[in-house]
Amino acid sequence: MLELKNLTFEVPLSEGSSEKKRIIDDLSLTIPSDRFTVITGPNGGGKSTLAKLIMGVExxxxxxxxxEGEDITDLGITERARRGIGYGFQQPARFKGMKVKKxxxxxxxxxxxxxxxxxxxAKVGLCSASYLTREVDKNLSGGEVKRIEIATILARDPQLAIYDEPEAGIDLWSFDRLTETFRSIHEARDGRSIVIISHQERIIQLADEIVVLRDGRVVETGAPDDIMPKLGFVSKGIPGCQLTEPTELHLTEIPTTC
Ligand SMILES: Nc1ncnc2c1ncn2[C@@H]1O[C@H](COP(=O)(O)OP(=O)(O)OP(=O)(O)O)[C@@H](O)[C@H]1O
Structure with a gap:
């Protein structure tokens, strides 16, 4: 279980300024184990900053x-990773000289x-034969690096995995594959927690709980059925087609000659 208690993160309003800009504002949130949480909200709401605070980057x-009951506020990234927190950056790092397999x-x-x-x-839509021996350097596209980073988190299999906009820069076909991967992780429910920062409806609707962040504060939490309409997502039916109870079909009414 992850507990955030009255978290605040401020930066100088401008370089050298003593005035502060508050990016995370007295935020409290509990993310239980075995839970698939999606954090969403408007650009600049503080989602990535919150993820970096959880991972210890900030x-x-x-x-x-x-x-898991331990105060990790003063621990660094490595210590938090050892305790089972994994984080996929919005813009992952490249590692010149490092092969994907390594x-x-x-x-x-x-x-x-x-x-x-x-x-x-394969879970992130990449063919092993084409990528395992490639270096994670500038010759890989943004979407490829992103997917390789997600694959490393899957390989690490942390107790709490945080993915920051896994959909960013990923083509539609790979996004389909990725959504399926998240869906199967969700269905497996093996005690691990997943937090995904996302603006994508198909990822948001997988959540057990949606957390909406705005101006560094939690403004809504709840299940997709409650929160998605408030976010402007509407159920996708066929326009003008009302679903009705299916009418009973009597075998005797089916013509016997055709
Ligand atoms: N170190 C920093 N110094 C100054 N401003 C910062 C710093 N880190 C974040 N910000 C600002 O804080 C706000 C929140 O940024 P953050 O990246 O957390 O938002 P976000 O919700 O992840 O946005 P998006 O949906 O666009 O990814 C933004 O206005 C950003 O410019």
Whole structure:
């Protein structure tokens, strides 16, 4: 379980200024284990900043972060990763000289058999044969690096996985594959927690709980059925087609000659 208690994060309003801009504003939130949470909300609402605070990339100005009952506020990224928190950046880093296979091995903490590598890459819509020996450098496209990073989180299999806009820069076909991957993780319900920051309806609707962040505050939480209409998502039926109870079909009414 992850508990955020009165988290605040402020930065100087401008360089050298003593005035502060509050990006996360006294935010409290509990994310239970075994839960698929989607954080959404308008651009600049503080979603990525919140993810960075949870991972330890940024330190809060005030407030505490508890993970599985332990106060991790003062721990660095590596310590938090050791405790089971994994984070996929909105814009992942590249590692010149590092091959995809090696990166997956490091993430998993062991030398992975080829079959597992194939599986992790297939889950993000990448063909192992084309990518395993490639370097994670500038020659990979943004969408490829993004998907490789997601594959490393799948390989690490952390207790709490945080994905920051996994859909960003990913083509429609790969996005389909990725959505299926998240759907199957959700269905597996093996005690792990997933937090996805997303603006995508198909990801948002997978959530057990949607958290809407605006101006650094939680403005709504709830199940997709409650929250999605408030976000402007409407159920997609056939226009003008009202669903009715199916009429009973009597076998005797089916013509016997045709
Ligand atoms: N270190 C920083 N210094 C100054 N401003 C910052 C800093 N980090 C974040 N911000 C600002 O805080 C606000 C929240 O940023 P954040 O990236 O968390 O938003 P977001 O909800 O993830 O947005 P998006 O949906 O566009 O990804 C933005 O206005 C951003 O410019």
């Amino acid at each position: 330190q809060p100005t005030a407030g505490r972060i508890l993970f 990166l997956l091995d490091i993430a998993a903490g062991k030398k992975l058999p080829m079959l597992s590598c194939n599986e992790y890459l």
